[in-house]
Amino acid sequence: MAGAVEGAAKKEEILTVRNLHKIFNARKKSEVRAVDDVSFTIYKGETFGLVGESGSGKSTTGRVVIKLDDITSGTVIYKGEDITHIKKKSELLSFRQSMQMIFQDPFASLNPRIPVKKILGDALRIHGICKTEQEVSKRVFELLDTVGINRAYVNRYPTEFSGGQCQRIGIARALCVNPDFIIADECLSALDVSIQAQIVNLLIQLQKEQGMTYLFIAHDLAMVKYISDRIGVMKDGKILEMAPANELYSHPLHPYTISLLSASPLTDLIAERQRQRIDYDPAYHQYPEGTDPKMHEIAPGHFVYCLEEEVSKYKQQLA
Numbered sequence: 001m002a003g004a005v006e007g008a009a010k011k012e013e014i015l016t017v018r019n020l021h022k023i024f025n026a027r028k029k030s031e032v033r034a035v036d037d038v039s040f041t042i043y044k045g046e047t048f049g050l051v052g053e054s055g056s057g058k059s060t061t062g063r064v065v066i067k068l069d070d071i072t073s074g075t076v077i078y079k080g081e082d083i084t085h086i087k088k089k090s091e092l093l094s095f096r097q098s099m100q101m102i103f104q105d106p107f108a109s110l111n112p113r114i115p116v117k118k119i120l121g122d123a124l125r126i127h128g129i130c131k132t133e134q135e136v137s138k139r140v141f142e143l144l145d146t147v148g149i150n151r152a153y154v155n156r157y158p159t160e161f162s163g164g165q166c167q168r169i170g171i172a173r174a175l176c177v178n179p180d181f182i183i184a185d186e187c188l189s190a191l192d193v194s195i196q197a198q199i200v201n202l203l204i205q206l207q208k209e210q211g212m213t214y215l216f217i218a219h220d221l222a223m224v225k226y227i228s229d230r231i232g233v234m235k236d237g238k239i240l241e242m243a244p245a246n247e248l249y250s251h252p253l254h255p256y257t258i259s260l261l262s263a264s265p266l267t268d269l270i271a272e273r274q275r276q277r278i279d280y281d282p283a284y285h286q287y288p289e290g291t292d293p294k295m296h297e298i299a300p301g302h303f304v305y306c307l308e309e310e311v312s313k314y315k316q317q318l319a
Contacts, residue, residue: 036237049228106166
């Protein structure tokens, strides 16, 4: 999958996130810095993977970018426009049409009392994509064909489908407004392994056919590597390392990335038995007050969150 975006001259920025912060219960004892000074850029036609343990802030990052949660501070530039503070209904409607989300829980994300035809049809009506009911029906059938759901099921309710089928319906709902950008938030975690492969292959196929751009949020490292062009590794609300997918997996630099990869299961049973699990000391990135850790480019496109004086050490690891 890596390599969907080729050549620096051909890269077109579709999403730029700068110094993003999301704080819950600010200035209270229960304050949580879910996203803490996160910056990254996603290019048109690529898949940017965001990985990390539960509670690392990756899903909150996606929800803030798509404006399901308010931004505490920072800037979000989408297709050249600052959408950080848009609130007008007309602006939000246009933005929602261009950026969609596939949610983690395929059952909770669909209204169990509404049939598939209405779930998909209402989105087409609200955004004015179809003018007549005949056009709505035609488009709904096309979407079901695209995601591999039998047309005969159009009047069924979400409770009548399996988890994999519900996730396909969720994908169809995201696609129905013809978006340019999709955030896939842990969209595989509730599915069986065989169904996960089907969904990922569907996303890849749609990307090739429609030029889709993805922010792919997950904790399954093997799947993220398979689908992503570049990957950011998050912990405690920060991106600690960011690099092209193959580079990150073959030459991880940050101790947390190394620890995370060491915990990822291997298909080779002999290698799985022989490898050593590498623990990570959380105190590693708890820098003293007065220091200024930030993302440093260690090699072209390979960034690590560290102090200036640590850069040479990481460069030596790649030498």
